[in-house]
Amino acid sequence: MTVAPSGSGIVEPPSTPARRIIRRRRIALNTARYAALVLMAVVCLGPLLWQISTSLKGHGVDIYSSPPQLLPEKASLDAYSKVSDIVPIWRYAMNSLIIAVSVVITNIIGATCAGYALAKMDFRGKKLALTVFLTAMLVPGEVVLIAKYMLTLSMGINNSLLGVILPSAVGALNVLLMRNAMAGIPDELEEAGTLDGANAWQRFRHIAVPSVRGTTAVVAIFAFVGSWDGFLWPLIVLSDQSKYTLTVGLNYLQGTFQGDPRVIAAGTVVAILPLVIFFFALQRYFFRGVGEGAVKG
Structure with a gap:
C-alpha cells in the first residue's frame, strides 16, 4: 500500500491485489447470505409447496415418486x-x-x-x-x-x-x-x-x-x-x-x-x-x- 507524504492529507487507495482480496471477501459474504436466505426459504416454504403439490395430484400420479415431482403433469381438483x-x-x-x-x-x-x-x-x-x-x-x-x-x-x-x-x-x-x-x-x-x-x-x-x-x-x-x-x-x-x-x-x-x-x-x-x-x-x-x-x- 502506497503512503502519501506526511502533511499532504491524502491517502492513496489500496493496491490492486488488496482490492481483489476485498472484492472476493465481499462476494463470498454476499454468496453466504443469499445461500442462507435460500435455505430458510426452502425450510419455510417447502412443506407448504409440497402440500399444494400433493393436493393437486390425481389418483394415477405417484405421490412418493423418486425424484419428487413438485409440479404434477395432470393437475386435478x-x-x-x-x-x-x-x-x-x-x-x-x-x-x-x-x-x-x-x-x-x-x-x-x-x-x-x-x-x-x-x-x-x-x-x-x-x-x-x-x-x-x-x-x-x-x-x-x-x-x-x-x-x-x-x-x-x-x-x-x-x-x-x-x-x-x-x-x-x-x-x-x-x-x-x-x-x-x-x-x-x-x-x-x-x-x-x-x-x-x-x-x-x-x-x-x-x-x-x-x-x-x-x-x-x-x-x-x-x-x-x-x-x-x-x-x-x-x-x-x-x-x-x-x-x-x-x-x-x-x-x-x-x-x-x-x-x-x-x-x-x-x-x-x-x-x-x-x-x-x-x-x-x-x-x-x-x-x-x-x-x-x-x-x-
Missing part, C-alpha cells in the same frame, strides 16, 4: 371436492371466520386502550397491572385450561362460539406490544393536545391511535393467526359438530382417510389460504409495526 363432501368445510370455515374476526376486533380495541393507559396515564396500581400482563405471558396456556373451562361452564357459554372467543379476547402480548408502541409517542404531542383543550379520550383517538397503525396491524395478524389456528381449546369447549372450527373439523380427515394424503393435503391448503391472504393484505403495516412495538430496554 378432485381432492378439494372430496373434502367438501366429507365434512361441511364451508360451515366450519364460517365458524372460524366469526371467531377470528371477533378476536381481532376485541384485541385491537382492548390492547390499544390498555396499552395507552399503561404508557401515557398515571393511576394507582399501574406497575401492578403491568406485572400482571408480564406474568400472564410466562404462564403456559395448558396450566389454566381447566380453570378456563370451569369458568365458561359456570357462565353457561360452553359449547358456543362465545366460549371460544372470550378467553382470547385480549392477549397479554398484544397489550405489551401496544404499550411499548404508545410509549414511543413523544410526550410533546400529548402536551400539545392538552394545551389545545383535548381530553384523554380525544388525545387517545386523534394522536395515539393514528401513530401506532403499524403495531395495530401486528396485533391483528397475531390475533387472527392465533384464533384461526386454535385447536385444543375449541376441541375442549365445543361438543356440537355444527359449531366446530375449521381446524377441529378437518381433523376428521386424518381419521377417515389415512390412506389418501391428497384429501388431507387439500384440507390443509384450505385452512392455510386465509392466513396467507390476511398476512399479505397487512404486510406493509406489519414490518413497520414490528419496530413500533419492539421491546425497549
Whole structure:
C-alpha cells in the first residue's frame, strides 16, 4: 500500500491485489447470505409447496415418486371436492371466520386502550397491572385450561362460539406490544393536545391511535393467526359438530382417510389460504409495526 507524504492529507487507495482480496471477501459474504436466505426459504416454504403439490395430484400420479415431482403433469381438483363432501368445510370455515374476526376486533380495541393507559396515564396500581400482563405471558396456556373451562361452564357459554372467543379476547402480548408502541409517542404531542383543550379520550383517538397503525396491524395478524389456528381449546369447549372450527373439523380427515394424503393435503391448503391472504393484505403495516412495538430496554 502506497503512503502519501506526511502533511499532504491524502491517502492513496489500496493496491490492486488488496482490492481483489476485498472484492472476493465481499462476494463470498454476499454468496453466504443469499445461500442462507435460500435455505430458510426452502425450510419455510417447502412443506407448504409440497402440500399444494400433493393436493393437486390425481389418483394415477405417484405421490412418493423418486425424484419428487413438485409440479404434477395432470393437475386435478378432485381432492378439494372430496373434502367438501366429507365434512361441511364451508360451515366450519364460517365458524372460524366469526371467531377470528371477533378476536381481532376485541384485541385491537382492548390492547390499544390498555396499552395507552399503561404508557401515557398515571393511576394507582399501574406497575401492578403491568406485572400482571408480564406474568400472564410466562404462564403456559395448558396450566389454566381447566380453570378456563370451569369458568365458561359456570357462565353457561360452553359449547358456543362465545366460549371460544372470550378467553382470547385480549392477549397479554398484544397489550405489551401496544404499550411499548404508545410509549414511543413523544410526550410533546400529548402536551400539545392538552394545551389545545383535548381530553384523554380525544388525545387517545386523534394522536395515539393514528401513530401506532403499524403495531395495530401486528396485533391483528397475531390475533387472527392465533384464533384461526386454535385447536385444543375449541376441541375442549365445543361438543356440537355444527359449531366446530375449521381446524377441529378437518381433523376428521386424518381419521377417515389415512390412506389418501391428497384429501388431507387439500384440507390443509384450505385452512392455510386465509392466513396467507390476511398476512399479505397487512404486510406493509406489519414490518413497520414490528419496530413500533419492539421491546425497549
